[in-house]
Amino acid sequence: MSEETDATDDRAADGANVVADLEPLFDYPVRDTSICRGPDDTYYLTGTTGAPDWWGVTGDLRVWQSPDLERWEPVVTEPRERSVVWNVDRQGTWQRQILERDGAPFRPLWAPEIHYLRDTFWITYSIPWLGNGVLKSTSGEAHGPYESAIEPDLPISGDIDASLFEDDDGTVYFVCGNGKIAPMNEGMTGIAEDLTHLAPANAEEVGFEGAFLFRTEGRYHLAAADFVDGDYHCYVASADDLYGPYGDRYLAIPHGGHNVFFRDADGDLWSTFFGNDENAPFRERPGALRVECDGDGRIRPLDT
Numbered sequence: 001m002s003e004e005t006d007a008t009d010d011r012a013a014d015g016a017n018v019v020a021d022l023e024p025l026f027d028y029p030v031r032d033t034s035i036c037r038g039p040d041d042t043y044y045l046t047g048t049t050g051a052p053d054w055w056g057v058t059g060d061l062r063v064w065q066s067p068d069l070e071r072w073e074p075v076v077t078e079p080r081e082r083s084v085v086w087n088v089d090r091q092g093t094w095q096r097q098i099l100e101r102d103g104a105p106f107r108p109l110w111a112p113e114i115h116y117l118r119d120t121f122w123i124t125y126s127i128p129w130l131g132n133g134v135l136k137s138t139s140g141e142a143h144g145p146y147e148s149a150i151e152p153d154l155p156i157s158g159d160i161d162a163s164l165f166e167d168d169d170g171t172v173y174f175v176c177g178n179g180k181i182a183p184m185n186e187g188m189t190g191i192a193e194d195l196t197h198l199a200p201a202n203a204e205e206v207g208f209e210g211a212f213l214f215r216t217e218g219r220y221h222l223a224a225a226d227f228v229d230g231d232y233h234c235y236v237a238s239a240d241d242l243y244g245p246y247g248d249r250y251l252a253i254p255h256g257g258h259n260v261f262f263r264d265a266d267g268d269l270w271s272t273f274f275g276n277d278e279n280a281p282f283r284e285r286p287g288a289l290r291v292e293c294d295g296d297g298r299i300r301p302l303d304t
Contacts, residue, residue, distance in 0.1 A: 029049065106128070201245065
């Protein structure tokens, strides 16, 4: 066994030990957890809701807020609204269509992500079989109201798992699926070019879903989720340039598939977590853990 293989195995074991001690941020069913930090150093969280029938007909977008990543409350608390900031059936257009899957109604709202860019909040989301959408807060606040940012009001792509990435030069990119990317136009009303697929050197894709792009230590890091031997992991591949070439994909966060990366008020790097396999410390609850870019330029859980 090579020294490189030994180091990889050690990283995976260390990461698994850190993850094993992880606890949910709060007790509410959430998949595909997304967190961003707002301009007031408040943290905002969203994700897939609609338990127990995640694959049925759902339509709510819920957002929570926290001053410290520990105490969480809904951003909307009016009676009958709870934390709902947008709803497919009340405010959607193309998203309302209900299809059929295995003989049952099918129209879930999956994997919303919340981002703070250009002085307001944006929420990307997926309606499987119909496409991806992007919402913009017209008030500049996380509670909205939100309206479609895309013109005309149609899916921005036919994929799942939409995301946004802002580069150092201010260009915003749309990211989706298994690692597809395209720059947004200046008004962020659509993509300016065809989607390009970013792939690692040692595989056809970093992961099959949940792609998320971020930049740290001067490099680009593309994360995505994949099942391996029944476990749902976060894999990462890195590159010096946005469009690559990307290096080998590697296991970054055991059981941490479909996550986003964000920085706290102190500049420390975090990853979200939700638990999607039997070996995860918990399942379908929102979580977050500190991570680092180690001496070899690889992302891994940080034992705090």
